[in-house]
Amino acid sequence: MSTALSKEQIQQSIAARVAQEIQAPCVVNLGIGIPTLVAQYVNDPGIAFHTENGLLGVTDVEEADIDPNLVNAGKLPVGQSLGASFFNSAESFAMIRGSHVDIAILGALQVDETGLIANWSVPGKNIIGVGGAMDLLVGARKVIVTMSHTSKDDSSKVLKECTYPITSTRQVDLIVTELAVFKVIEGKLHLIELMNGTTLEEVESKTEADFIVQL
């Protein structure tokens, strides 16, 4: 069933599900890619979005109001909320490393069955950028990972062990794909939800990692 969804629909379904995890009051950092879509599903003045390039109070922006010097971590145009503030990069990462950010929502290339992720390097390829990923994993109180369940060649991205370099020794808390929601409890993946009408059999066939079924 899920194979019938377009890439856009897959991304939106993941973003909408992640939005349910965000309860006011809290500060949320959104990573590049699917995470940036989450904000449109959240409408509560008690929730503030943080971007590591120096803004607390990120909002959507209308085409007419785009300012080239007002962007998010993906360098995409954003708006600023009433009560927004700007700060330098060290102060921004003091917020992250000092655990003042409640939730970080990150993309990942791979996740393993203990909840470790790889999202900053592909050996041999020109992906040479870590950005704030390692800082967010160390400092955010809760880390949610969004990603497609499989690669373009249909191989699983939920693995027994990451084959790419890991981003942190900290395990993430929740993993949301277009097929499933996994919660990491005591270093083990627990399948807690099926997404988009997916069957357990499909999740099992597309997941290399061992996981505990807790539907």
Add this chain to the structure above:
Amino acid sequence: MSKIKETVEEALLPIQNGDTILVGGFGLIGAPLTLVEGLTAKEVNDLTIVSNNLGEAGKGLGLLLNQHKITHAIGSYFTSNRDVGNFYQKGELQLTLLPQGTLSEALRAGGAGIGGFYTKTAVGTALAKGKEQREIDGEMYVLEKPIRGQVALIRAHKADTLGNLVYYKTARNFNPLMATAADYVVAEVDEIVEPGELDPEAIVTPHLFVDAIIEAKQVLTREGVISR
């Protein structure tokens, strides 16, 4: 002596071969585009550039890279300029990749006379390899050293003639940190005003950090980088 320089050449005069240059900006946002363009016209090589990215392919610091003037780049995210990977694979560029929080804190430390700091970021990953680690109150930390440069090229919104600076939105990013961490600091700004015109409560970089000021000629707009 006035800090205001009439030409980019004059502002860049102290830069020498082999210098470490801190360059502000998050991609092209908040990057000193006029000064970087000035560097492409200057006879200088073997530079170490400290900047979050190396611009974009053929833009900003990407221009300098393509001229083979950069031998070492220190930053957090090089993926946004595909040329960087190609130079690196050919062995024409040394790269030092740091987590963005470590890069910014290392600049802060460099500017504040702090000899290094311990952080939990990168512990247990490939980026902690070869670095001293120690346990503090039951948790593992990695030692990161401060970063300083001979020169910092930064972008601000307004300067007064003394060199006090204010910034604009997310164009602030690394600029105030780099202003503190180099022997010679040039700020490129949209507007130069008289002392007293900037609210002292709003000044982000006090003038003692700034050595030279120029007006921006290359600016980032919705239509891309334009000359004015």
